[in-house]
Amino acid sequence: MAGKKTVIELRDVRKTYQIGEVSLEVLKGVNIKIDQGDFAVIIGPSGSGKSTLMNQVGILDVPTSGAIFLEGKDISKMEESQLAQLRGRKIGFIFQQFNLIPTLTALENVTLPTIFQNVSEEKRVQKAKDLLAKVGLADRMHHKPTELSGGQQQRVAIARALVNDPDIILADEPTGNLDSTSGQQVMDLLATLHGQGGKTIILITHDIELVRYAKKIIYLKDGEVVKVKHNGVEK
Amino acid sequence: MIKDYFIIPWREIKRRRLRSWLTLIGVFIGIAAIVSLITLGQGLENAIEGQFQALGKDKLFISPKGGTFAGIGSSVVMTEDDLEVIKRTAGVKRATGLAYASSGYEFNEVVRFNFVSGISTEPDERALAGEAQTWKIAQGRNLEKGDRFKVILGYEYTQDTLFEKAVELGDTILINGREFKVIGFLEKIGSPPDDQSGLIPLDTFGEVFNREDEVGYIIVQTQPGDDPAVVAAEVNEELRKSRNLDEGEEDFTIQTPEQFAEAFGVVLDVIQIVLIGIAAISLFVGGIGIMNTMYTSVLQRTKEIGIMKALGAKNSQILYLFLIESGLYGLGGGLIGVILGIGFALLVELAFVVFLGPAFLSVEIDLLLVAGTLFFSFLIGCLSGLAPARSASKQKPVDSLRYE
Numbered sequence: 133m134a135g136k137k138t139v140i141e142l143r144d145v146r147k148t149y150q151i152g153e154v155s156l157e158v159l160k161g162v163n164i165k166i167d168q169g170d171f172a173v174i175i176g177p178s179g180s181g182k183s184t185l186m187n188q189v190g191i192l193d194v195p196t197s198g199a200i201f202l203e204g205k206d207i208s209k210m211e212e213s214q215l216a217q218l219r220g221r222k223i224g225f226i227f228q229q230f231n232l233i234p235t236l237t238a239l240e241n242v243t244l245p246t247i248f249q250n251v252s253e254e255k256r257v258q259k260a261k262d263l264l265a266k267v268g269l270a271d272r273m274h275h276k277p278t279e280l281s282g283g284q285q286q287r288v289a290i291a292r293a294l295v296n297d298p299d300i301i302l303a304d305e306p307t308g309n310l311d312s313t314s315g316q317q318v319m320d321l322l323a324t325l326h327g328q329g330g331k332t333i334i335l336i337t338h339d340i341e342l343v344r345y346a347k348k349i350i351y352l353k354d355g356e357v358v359k360v361k362h363n364g365v366e367k
Numbered sequence: 368m369i370k371d372y373f374i375i376p377w378r379e380i381k382r383r384r385l386r387s388w389l390t391l392i393g394v395f396i397g398i399a400a401i402v403s404l405i406t407l408g409q410g411l412e413n414a415i416e417g418q419f420q421a422l423g424k425d426k427l428f429i430s431p432k433g434g435t436f437a438g439i440g441s442s443v444v445m446t447e448d449d450l451e452v453i454k455r456t457a458g459v460k461r462a463t464g465l466a467y468a469s470s471g472y473e474f475n476e477v478v479r480f481n482f483v484s485g486i487s488t489e490p491d492e493r494a495l496a497g498e499a500q501t502w503k504i505a506q507g508r509n510l511e512k513g514d515r516f517k518v519i520l521g522y523e524y525t526q527d528t529l530f531e532k533a534v535e536l537g538d539t540i541l542i543n544g545r546e547f548k549v550i551g552f553l554e555k556i557g558s559p560p561d562d563q564s565g566l567i568p569l570d571t572f573g574e575v576f577n578r579e580d581e582v583g584y585i586i587v588q589t590q591p592g593d594d595p596a597v598v599a600a601e602v603n604e605e606l607r608k609s610r611n612l613d614e615g616e617e618d619f620t621i622q623t624p625e626q627f628a629e630a631f632g633v634v635l636d637v638i639q640i641v642l643i644g645i646a647a648i649s650l651f652v653g654g655i656g657i658m659n660t661m662y663t664s665v666l667q668r669t670k671e672i673g674i675m676k677a678l679g680a681k682n683s684q685i686l687y688l689f690l691i692e693s694g695l696y697g698l699g700g701g702l703i704g705v706i707l708g709i710g711f712a713l714l715v716e717l718a719f720v721v722f723l724g725p726a727f728l729s730v731e732i733d734l735l736l737v738a739g740t741l742f743f744s745f746l747i748g749c750l751s752g753l754a755p756a757r758s759a760s761k762q763k764p765v766d767s768l769r770y771e
Binding site: 187190192193212213216217219220221225227231233235236240244245247248249253292296 | 371372374375378379381382670671674675676677678679680681682683684763764765768
């Protein structure tokens with residue numbers, strides 16, 4: 133893997149939650165490296181700490197101990213404001229529940245991340261329109277989420293995730309709330325973004341079916357990485 | 368860029384229609400009250416100013432101390448001698464004395480009680496009194512030298528509201544039990560006491576009310592170019608001496624129209640301040656209402672806040688979003704309040720004009736007041752929403768996203 137840039141690295145990351153008197157250690161020293169252009173799937177059963185891990189990888193939360201490097205920068209000590217800006221620029225989120233803002237149209241939802249990055253109005257509207265066209269929703273751009281099907285909402289979410297040209301797409305159970313056809317559409321879209329777009333994709337799921345899209349498969353159990361597979365070669 | 372932060376708050380306000388209206392009501396009631404009170408207060412001052420402007424700055428009014436008005440109820444008596452002293456004072460151009468009494472008017476077998484004024488029949492004195500009191504002849508003629516039991520009646524007498532029958536020129540009316548012939552009517556003045564008065568010759572007044580030579584009220588016109596305040600001081604000196612009084616022991620008062628207006632203005636200001644203070648309390652409560660609405664809004668949008676943070680929103684950007692939302696509530700309430708407040712003031716003015724006459728209220732739309740109110744209400748909105756907005760901005764993205 134020489135010459136490839138590491139975009140995200142987790143070094144001995146631990147995360148402990150305090151629930152009253154009880155301490156719950158959810159992540160028990162996780163080491164992960166994701167390189168540029170990877171399509172990584174993090175897979176594990178319920179309670180394996182997937183969501184917590186996603187929060188760490190997506191720099192939505194900081195570890196209790198250990199370090200996280202985003203493009204070489206140690207983010208584990210950063211302030212929320214800095215994290216937010218970095219998040220907005222570098223990472224595009226796709227959620228299981230789509231998480232679109234219900235009072236905004238598809239177009240407005242897609243432009244939202246650019247507002248937080250202070251991009252000019254002209255630029256952002258054009259970009260958003262292009263992306264919506266790319267995901268096949270050009271004719272729905274003025275519709276609100278309530279007027280869109282699940283599959284369509286998730287595609288809007290994908291366009292939104294791409295609008296700031298992030299290096300990393302982080303998808304948390306993206307097909308969890310979709311029927312198999314829409315789910316297929318979404319996965320194909322992600323595959324295209326990876327193949328043609330050169331994006332780094334990190335997908336978190338419990339669905340073993342999705343493993344076939346990945347180049348790197350990270351198996352998580354009880355807060356620890358138990359196995360890492362590369363293109364069929366076990367490590 | 369700031370305008371981009373308006374879409375989300377605006378949509379949110381539209382989404383929660385009922386809650387938004389309730390919040391706005393809490394604000395605009397207070398604003399409407401304040402705006403209408405200030406506007407009406409200003410309108411009253413304008414009207415009074417206008418009245419005194421018409422009067423002219425060169426007039427002085429001298430009346431006995433004590434009593435209610437023009438010496439009624441006072442034990443102090445002024446006479447024609449006092450009038451002569453005043454006429455001879457330097458700086459006095461014209462002076463005239465009037466007498467006032469409350470009397471029964473009987474006509475068509477109905478008795479009414481109203482004011483009677485005894486006025487001089489000397490043409491230029493009569494003119495001075497007319498000027499000061501805005502008496503203008505509408506029908507018939509004025510009182511002439513030699514007239515005795517003749518009366519000029521106010522506008523109301525030409526209607527049938529007082530005696531169930533209109534009084535006409537040439538009719539006989541009983542005043543204080545004595546017969547008077549009606550020789551003229553005055554133009555409508557706009558205030559009921561004035562429109563229901565009667566004017567009779569001063570000499571006849573003395574006879575009918577047993578107050579020979581008495582005057583209740585002296586109106587002075589100062590020489591053009593002289594400072595009325597200086598002339599007032601002169602008159603004060605002369606009158607004091609002629610009445611054998613020590614300095615500071617004057618049993619009469621000399622007033623200028625300005626003083627009247629000022630005194631009135633002070634009373635008006637005090638009343639206004641108290642009423643506005645009460646309205647301000649209601650506005651404060653309206654602000655609390657905004658705060659309550661905002662806390663609810665923040666709570667209901669916990670997940671949304673988490674999403675926005677995931678999309679890269681900084682704490683400060685979340686703060687702006689919610690601050691603008693609460694500011695819009697304030698501004699919306701302010702706008703509605705201004706419209707209602709001014710509308711109400713205009714309605715009151717209409718009522719005044721219809722029922723009392725145009726003299727009492729002159730409402731003016733003050734653009735500075737409008738602008739100030741809108742700015743102030745936006746500010747109140749922002750301030751009320753500050754605590755909830757801060758709470759929103761400080762939410763942890765992870766917790767927020769998990770919220771259902």
